[in-house]
Amino acid sequence: KEQKDLQSCKSIISELEVHEDAWPFLLPVNTRQFPTYKKIIKKPMDLSAIKKKLDDNLYKTREEYCEDLRLMFNNCETFNEDDSPVGKAGHNLRSFFETKWNEHF
Numbered sequence: 001k002e003q004k005d006l007q008s009c010k011s012i013i014s015e016l017e018v019h020e021d022a023w024p025f026l027l028p029v030n031t032r033q034f035p036t037y038k039k040i041i042k043k044p045m046d047l048s049a050i051k052k053k054l055d056d057n058l059y060k061t062r063e064e065y066c067e068d069l070r071l072m073f074n075n076c077e078t079f080n081e082d083d084s085p086v087g088k089a090g091h092n093l094r095s096f097f098e099t100k101w102n103e104h105f
């Protein structure tokens, strides 16, 4: 039921947060450091924002949660070269996430 879904979503994001390739995603992208980011990426998303939405009970379904994680990874692919350090971390963390997602659901 939904209660178990919430536990699974919390468990997955806790594992993502400590993953060695999570460093680009722990906090919102700094738009002073990356001035073009706001123009290119219409809906910024990061692990701290997702964690807060989970804790504030803002996800109606596990699908909404999954959508925000995929938005975060797609934003990363839009802005970063695949062979850049951030781009590579994004591909690695996405693969780790999708595996966890399939384990739980």
Ligand SMILES: Cc1ncccc1N[C@H]1CCCS(=O)(=O)C1
Binding pocket: 023, 024, 025, 028, 029, 030, 033, 034, 075, 076, 079, 080, 086
């Ligand atoms: C996910 C992302 N997309 C585009 C640009 C930057 C980032 N992440 C940054 C987060 C802070 C550290 S960093 O500045 O090296 C990388």
